[in-house]
Structures are given as structure tokens and as C-alpha cells.
Amino acid sequence: MEAEKEDEEDASPEEFVAFGSATEHTHFITCVPQLSFSSGDKLLVHAKPSAAWWWAEVRGVIGYVPASYLRQDTAEEEDTSIEDPWQDEEYFGSYGTLKLHLEMLSDRSRTETYRQVVLRNSASLKNKAVMDLGCGTGIISLFCAQLAQPSVVYAVEASSMAEYTKQLVKQNGCEEVVTVLQGRAEELELPEQVDVLVSEWMGNCLLFEFMVESVLLARDRWLRDGGVMWPSAAALTLVPCRADRYYAEKMSFWERPYGLDFTPLQPLAQQEFFTKPKFSHHLEPEDCLAVSCDVICLDMHTLQVSDLEEMKGEFHFCMEKSGIFHGFTAWFTVQFESLEMGGATVKLNTGPDSEPTHWKQTLFMLDRPVSVNVGDILSGTVTLHRNPVWRRHMTVALHWNINNSKSDADSCQVGTKSFPMWR
């Protein structure tokens, strides 16, 4: 035992610098001591028990710190990416190429929904001023000009795609109505306020990329009182699910590959494949173990940028099937209220029971699958913690407990896991 102890003492701690602050309010995990620190603090990291949480010391106090807030402070490492917490160069660079626009335009469910919104509100859009925030190729603006008679559509696009968008507007004879403005919406000057602010801002798990912040800033600056936000409302939905195929591919695989026992690699597999959420997961309706639940609901007319720092929701599932609970799957829905009083609302649902979209769903795998029975109650909370440094990223913290209906003793299993998305 002594030798082990010495080993621990020999491991010389590494010096890191915090580039985010964690105060007592930012604590993600309960029941273990967490360190509070400020941006710029030098921390001594004594151990790295997991990729997400390290054991460190600052000013003589020891506790857990979120690894994503720390960076190695080496003078020669000129980490220029820190200067741009929005990573705008990379972000808008990616939207300057066709790949993402082709993916979005090829998503018929998404694009047709926006077309239906314009079509069903075409009469009310007459002589209205519209802003299309993050117009990309301008598809929504062209729908407005083609299917309705707004007085003007300000098609705002920060990436280099804007130059081509101007050509598309001209090519389709819409230059009288659509004005393309290149720049970040929250920095641009519009000639007037608008009656409708339309945008397709939703990212994976609804909020990833946090383009929603730009939409809220533009709303506060350019949407006239009584103006309409499209989407008007958004909801993040969660369901407990099976993920047999994914689990077999990434974890069971190591049990007997070619007749050999590779199970010592399973902790590595869990770390590598189950630490982060799985984007573009295709959830089959039969994989759902309970009725899904809207855990976070956003009203786009009242939501504030400050609300985005930490959004918390509760869930309460009654298991409808017995089987293996591998994880949670999330998706979102958005709603477009009618411009006419009492008019029909249009909905876009990216869940497993709707037409597939390019977002598909997002899978959060537990470290260890849990066997559940019909009637078991799975309840808990989900909290989206926006990354204080990487402003397009967040961490999804899940806490749950399962009350087994079958066992006589009211045995309760508790679980907690934080998923960085991505830093």
C-alpha cells in the first residue's frame, strides 16, 4: 500500500490556467467538493479521474474542476483561438461553402415548413417589413417575395455566401423586395424596424451554436412592438430509450472480436464513445421506453439572452416497456404563430414520429445500461449550462433516479452525468 501511496505523491501536479470562471453557482455535479475559481487563476492539477472532471488545487483549496475551463499555460503556445470565443472565423467560414446549405435545403421537412408558414400568412404579410436573420442562400426571403407581397425583406447573412445570395435574389427577379445585407445581424444597421423577424437558428439539441443569442439581440433592436417572431416558440423534448445497435457496435464489440477477449478496452470505449452526445442519431419510435416529455419551453417573444446561461427542466417518465435503458434521446419542436388573430399555428417537429430532418436526434448514452420494467418511474432534471468561454458550446447535465415498481423494497437507483457539447 505504501508503494501505491508513494506513486500518488510522485505524480507531480501540472499547472493550468483557468479561462473561465466557476463560482458556487456554476456547480454541475452535487455531492462532491467543487472548486470555485476565476478566469486567469493558476490551478495545480493533481489527478484527471475523467476527461470532464479533474482534481485540482487553487490557493490551497482542493476540489473538482471542469477540465473544459482549463488550458495549459505554455508561453510559446500562442493559442489565438481564445481571442474568439465565438469561433466566428471557423463558424462563418463553414457557412461560406455550399455543403451546409445543400444539407439544409435538401431537408424537405425543414424547408417546406418555412414555405408553408409564408404561404399560410401571405395575405397578412402584404406591405409588411420582414427580417430574415441568417438567410444563407436566401430561401426564406425568396419564399416571402414569391408567395406574398411584403414591402421589404432584409436578408441578413454574415458569411461570404451573401455575395451569392445577392445573385440569387436578382436571378429570381426579387431585387425589388429583397435587400441582402452582409454582416452579423446584431451589428448591422437596418433602415427601419420590422414587423416580422424570421430565422432558422435551431442547432443540434435546439441550442448548440447559440445562434439564438443573435436572434434575441436583433429582436430587441429591430422588431417593432407587437412584431412577430418566427419561430414564436421552441421546445426541447427528452425520452428514455434503448440504443441496442449503438451499444453493440461501440461496447459489446470488444467482448469477443475474432474469438478474442478485448474487454480491457471497454473503459476506453466508454470514455471515447459515450462521454459526448451523439449527434445525428436516428431514434426509432420503438426504441422509446416511455412517452416523451418537453423539458424546456422557450417563448421567443420574451426569452432573454441571460436566460441562455443556464436552462433547467424536469422530467417524469413512467416506463411503458421492460427492457434495457441505454440513455436519453433529445430533439426539438418549433412553432410559428399565425399573423392573423386565431389563425392556425404551423409546427416543425424533429422527433422520431415525424418526417426525418437533417438534425435527426441527439443521443446521450449512460455509462452503464440499466434494466427497467413496465411501471418503473424515471424522474429527474436536465440542465443546459452554456459554456462561459466557448460561447457556441454547452454542457448538458442529467440527473435521474429510477423507482423500480416490481421490487418490494422501494429500491431507487440514482444517476448523474454531464455531457460536454463539445468543450
Ligand SMILES: NC(=[NH2+])NCCC[C@H]1O[C@@H](n2cnc3c(N)ncnc32)[C@H](O)[C@@H]1O
Ligand atoms: N440553424 C442553424 N443552426 N443554422 C442555419 C442558419 C445559419 C445561417 O445563418 C448565418 N448566421 C448565423 N449567425 C448569424 C448572425 N449573427 N448574423 C448573420 N448571419 C448569421 C450563418 O452564416 C448561416 O448562413
